[in-house]
Amino acid sequence: MASVNPPRGMRDFLPADKARRERVLGVIRERYRAHGFDEIETPVVEDYARLHAGIGGDNEKLAFNVLKRGMDAEAIRAAAGDPAQLSDLGLRYDLTVPLARFYATHRGQLPTVFRSIQIAPVWRAERPQKGRYRQFVQCDIDIIGDATARAEAELLVASLDTLDALGLEGGSIRINDRRALDAMLDVFGFAADERPGVLITIDKLDKIGSDGVIAELTERGTTPEAVAAFGAFLLRPETLEYRPFGEGQIRKALPEGVPDGVIAHLVGIGDSVAAARGADSLGGVPLVFDPFLVRGMGYYTGTIFELAHPSVDYSLGGGGRYDGMIGRFLGQDVPAVGFSFGFERLVDLVPEGEVDAGSSIVLVHDRDVPVAELVALKAALVAEGSRVRLEQRTKNLKALLERAGADGYSTFATVSRGTPRAELDLRPLG
Known part of the structure; x- marks a missing residue:
C-alpha cells in the first residue's frame, strides 16, 4: 500500500500551524513594506x-532538476x-539567483535603486534532519x-525592526566584509589558490x-609561514575592555594592512543604524564586528552579515553584498545587497499571539x-x-470547542431553531 506521508524533507501544515505561519509572514511583509520595499514574484x-x-x-549541487520533456528511454540512457x-529546468534553490535574472529582464521598468521583497518556498536536495528541510520558505x-553604506543600513534597520515587531527583541547582527577577509589573508601570506580552502577552515572557528x-590548516599543507602568522594573530594577547561597534573595535580586530575604505564603509553602516535606532552612541547598536565571519556563498563581494x-x-x-552577480546576465556590474530571514527557524521562536485581530466565532x-x-x-456575522464556522452540536461539546480554539477561534455561541442575531450569546473559548 502506498505511503500517505509527504515526501521526505517536506511537510504538511494543519490549520493552526498554517495560521501561525501566515500571521508571522504578515508581520514580516508589513514591516518590510513600511521600510519602502516592494514585493515581487518569480517562477x-x-x-x-x-x-x-x-x-x-x-x-x-543540491538543485532538483526537471527532466526534459519528450525524452524516450534511449535518449535518457545516452x-x-x-x-x-x-x-x-530546475527548481530554484534560493531567491537571489531568480532576483538577479528578474532585474536583468525588467530593468527598464524598475527604479534606479530597486528595493525588493521576495517571500516564497525554495527547494534543496538536502539530507533531511531536524531543522533542515527539502522545501522551506525564504x-x-x-x-x-x-553601492553606498546606505543600502546595508536600510536592510539591517528593516530586519531589526521586523524582529522587534515579532516580539523577538534583543537580536544582534554579526557583520564582516569579504574584502577585509581577503586583505587579512593577503597580509598573512596565504597564496591565492589556497584561500578558498582557508576560508572553509576559518568558518569552523566557532566549532573547533x-x-x-x-x-x-597545517594538515591541509597550507603555506607554513602563513599558518604561523595567522596562528600568532589568533592567539595574540587581548585585553577585555568593552569596545562598541565602530572604528576602534574594527581596527583592533584586524591586522594592519586592511584598506581604510573597507573600514570606513563598515563604520558608515554602524553610524546609520545608530541614527535609525535612536542610539545615543554606537554602544546602543546591535551590531558586532566579526573578522572571521565567512558565509559560504561564493558570490559575496563585500559586506556579509548574520x-x-x-x-x-x-x-x-543573514546576507551580504553581491555586486558581481547581476552582471552575469546584463554584461555590466550592478551593485546589489540582500538579507534573508531563515523563516523555518524564526517562526518557532515567535511568541504565541492571536492569529486574527478581529472577531472569530464558532456557531x-x-x-x-x-x-x-x-x-x-x-452571512450576517x-x-x-x-470569521465564522458552523458546527453541529456533539455529545462531547468540550472536545469540539477545544478543537475550534486550537484553530484560532476566540468565541462561540449556541444556536437553536429561530435564534435571531440579536439574541446570540457570544462567550469566550477557553
Whole structure:
C-alpha cells in the first residue's frame, strides 16, 4: 500500500500551524513594506544553465532538476552521464539567483535603486534532519543599484525592526566584509589558490577553536609561514575592555594592512543604524564586528552579515553584498545587497499571539436548525467582519470547542431553531 506521508524533507501544515505561519509572514511583509520595499514574484523554476552557472555555490549541487520533456528511454540512457543534457529546468534553490535574472529582464521598468521583497518556498536536495528541510520558505529583501553604506543600513534597520515587531527583541547582527577577509589573508601570506580552502577552515572557528583551525590548516599543507602568522594573530594577547561597534573595535580586530575604505564603509553602516535606532552612541547598536565571519556563498563581494538571537545558538538569517552577480546576465556590474530571514527557524521562536485581530466565532447549532437559518446567520456575522464556522452540536461539546480554539477561534455561541442575531450569546473559548 502506498505511503500517505509527504515526501521526505517536506511537510504538511494543519490549520493552526498554517495560521501561525501566515500571521508571522504578515508581520514580516508589513514591516518590510513600511521600510519602502516592494514585493515581487518569480517562477519556481529557472533555466538549468542559469541555476548551474557557478554563482550558487554548494547549493547548485543540491538543485532538483526537471527532466526534459519528450525524452524516450534511449535518449535518457545516452545522456545519463551529463545532467545538462537530461534537464533544461530546475527548481530554484534560493531567491537571489531568480532576483538577479528578474532585474536583468525588467530593468527598464524598475527604479534606479530597486528595493525588493521576495517571500516564497525554495527547494534543496538536502539530507533531511531536524531543522533542515527539502522545501522551506525564504524571506528576502534586497536593494539593487546602490553601492553606498546606505543600502546595508536600510536592510539591517528593516530586519531589526521586523524582529522587534515579532516580539523577538534583543537580536544582534554579526557583520564582516569579504574584502577585509581577503586583505587579512593577503597580509598573512596565504597564496591565492589556497584561500578558498582557508576560508572553509576559518568558518569552523566557532566549532573547533583556534587550535583546531591551526591544526586543520597545517594538515591541509597550507603555506607554513602563513599558518604561523595567522596562528600568532589568533592567539595574540587581548585585553577585555568593552569596545562598541565602530572604528576602534574594527581596527583592533584586524591586522594592519586592511584598506581604510573597507573600514570606513563598515563604520558608515554602524553610524546609520545608530541614527535609525535612536542610539545615543554606537554602544546602543546591535551590531558586532566579526573578522572571521565567512558565509559560504561564493558570490559575496563585500559586506556579509548574520542574525543572532540570545535564545538560540544558531543563525536566524543573514546576507551580504553581491555586486558581481547581476552582471552575469546584463554584461555590466550592478551593485546589489540582500538579507534573508531563515523563516523555518524564526517562526518557532515567535511568541504565541492571536492569529486574527478581529472577531472569530464558532456557531454550535442543534441538529434541527434549518440550513437557511444557519447560512443567513453566518452571512450576517461575516458581513459584520467576523470569521465564522458552523458546527453541529456533539455529545462531547468540550472536545469540539477545544478543537475550534486550537484553530484560532476566540468565541462561540449556541444556536437553536429561530435564534435571531440579536439574541446570540457570544462567550469566550477557553
